[in-house]
Amino acid sequence: MAKKRGLKYDKIIDAAVKVIAQNGYHHSQVSKIAKEAGVADGTIYLYFKNKEDILISLFEEKMGQFVDYIKHKLEGVTSDEEKLAILINMHLAQLEKDHNLALVTQLELRQSNISIRFKVNEVLKGYLGLIDSIIEQGKENGSFDEAIDTRMMRQVIFGSIDEVVTNWVMKDHRYELAPLAEPLHAFLMKGMISPKRLEEKR
Amino acid sequence: MAKKRGLKYDKIIDAAVKVIAQNGYHHSQVSKIAKEAGVADGTIYLYFKNKEDILISLFEEKMGQFVDYIKHKLEGVTSDEEKLAILINMHLAQLEKDHNLALVTQLELRQSNISIRFKVNEVLKGYLGLIDSIIEQGKENGSFDEAIDTRMMRQVIFGSIDEVVTNWVMKDHRYELAPLAEPLHAFLMKGMISPKRLEEKR
Amino acid sequence: MAKKRGLKYDKIIDAAVKVIAQNGYHHSQVSKIAKEAGVADGTIYLYFKNKEDILISLFEEKMGQFVDYIKHKLEGVTSDEEKLAILINMHLAQLEKDHNLALVTQLELRQSNISIRFKVNEVLKGYLGLIDSIIEQGKENGSFDEAIDTRMMRQVIFGSIDEVVTNWVMKDHRYELAPLAEPLHAFLMKGMISPKRLEEKR
Amino acid sequence: MAKKRGLKYDKIIDAAVKVIAQNGYHHSQVSKIAKEAGVADGTIYLYFKNKEDILISLFEEKMGQFVDYIKHKLEGVTSDEEKLAILINMHLAQLEKDHNLALVTQLELRQSNISIRFKVNEVLKGYLGLIDSIIEQGKENGSFDEAIDTRMMRQVIFGSIDEVVTNWVMKDHRYELAPLAEPLHAFLMKGMISPKRLEEKR
DNA sequence: GATGAATGAGCTTTCATTCAT
């Protein structure tokens, strides 16, 4: 029933990001999104099951691109430390490039009800899995401290980045975000680096 | 008009925590909270300006107690490292003690609209300021690395703790939370400790 | 939740009969009924579960009065033949007195969906049971032919009266209805009278 | 514009009967009927003016066949009493043979709005006229009581049969319908038979 | 202070119908 492809599908997704960023989730009526997309209200329902589905699809779509892009950037990189650096950098850079998207993912998407939150988390798993795999590989390669619990390390990494971005959004994007990647990476590395590798560095 | 004190004031706050935790934010009508509190719908408006005000007051009230309690625990503690350990420990322990409150602060409160988010952030500033002061003092005392930006360090600390708690809540409190304080503290300390102090440790 | 009594309850029922008779069921918006009743839209939902519930309650209310009234008229009547005469007469006379109600029961109420039809039938059972008891008693008393199946006889009686009323409604009440009671009764009696009683009559 | 003939015309009519019987009138969207008929939504509008027109045409078509078939069966029958017996029998037997059609004519068709009801009644006139002509002829031939009003007699006949069928449909076709024709006919005849003929019978 | 009946604004979704291809 709901077609997940087509020119209008993309138009509606983009309209939704814009309208929700501008008006907030609770004031983004379907009719407003339709108008912005240049389609009739009913057309929305040819492409999406309901209003919730717009939100989830929006996140799936953008998050998918996001993860794919980062994976692409990581290809060929051998240093585990650098991998983490690239991930943090891309995360901040991508959201800095699209203020509206940042607003939606950091604030509006979290206003939705819990059933959406769970679906969002499902989508997020792809990204969290990516972080996990970087950590695991680093531990195997002897780059990262084997003693550290992967889940905890991932929570610190994702929680830190997320908090940094949210603070930036709530401060109205008044400062540059990407430059915060380097010190954040440096800080995290001090906690993650394996004792042996630390020794070598001296 | 809205009195911020009284027996019924407290009853309503506690009813709100319970009702929101049980039913979710979007299904917590004012009438339901009134019923749980054992007062009439209209009575709510003698103590709170509107529904938003219940939420914000709830957070102010609980967060205030939370911060006061941690401040109290920190009194007399001289080691900066230990201060941070206590803060993390208290944070996790307090929320583990009250599942309902954890549900409300980690998930439900964030579903409200942005104007509430900003007011909640205002309340949160007291707690974030506490973290900042621990960091600053630690830097002054030579316990923490002076080179690290205080804001970033606070974002990492708060973001990490918050992510750890949210994961625990979304996993239905299926594991113990407080034991996660120690490894988290250890991890963070590796990134924060001053080079000089690190040297001494060897 | 839905209060089945009160001044406004009656006002809404009466408004519904009027509005539905005038506009037809599908063009009788809840807001229109509320306006006619002189209450707010939301007030409707303090007294009725939903729009369907107005219809069913309307029928319950009116049918209840209808059956009670006929039962009252039958009190003290001993002749089974006369009982049937009174029932037919009352049925036609009552509906003739209230054109709007006749319109609603004969046409509009049957436009509703099947779930309503079944509930309406449930309410109707009280009336059909009354007819059944007249038949049974007549058979016991030797007034009516024992050989005739009660259910079939009731279907003929009710079906005939109903068809007569519906024809009158669809002909815009352009002729008098009550006078049709006598010939209808006479006709039905010829089929129902017991052979023995018939013999006596000669 | 709307062609009343063609292969697809019949396909759509039959699809409508099936879909309405299965899903109920209010859940029988044009698109569903189109799908069942194996044509595009738009094609419906090449054969029918609008949705109402499908319903009316359906009834015209089926009712026409129905009346033709009964007329055919009545050919050559000379006894007026037997004519009525055949009519009742055919009426019940035809609907018993097609449960879907019975569902549609007895319940679903009556859920449509009043303008349809009037058009349906127009179509019904052919059948009612047939009943009328049997009555009139019977009165002329001295078989039926001349004193009885033809319209009333027809209302009793049609009302009774209709009620019998509706009861059967609402009881989910749980018993056999055709066997009810004989007692119904016998009952009606007792009221209709002319006094003179009755005398002869003794 | 306390009550709770009443208010009425606000929005998602369906589906008959059209028309460019």
Next chain:
DNA sequence: CATGAATGAAAGCTCATTCAT
């Protein structure tokens, strides 16, 4: 003839807030 993607009007119901008692 046939298609089916697109249209857009239309309405039931909820719930925060008020105010007469």
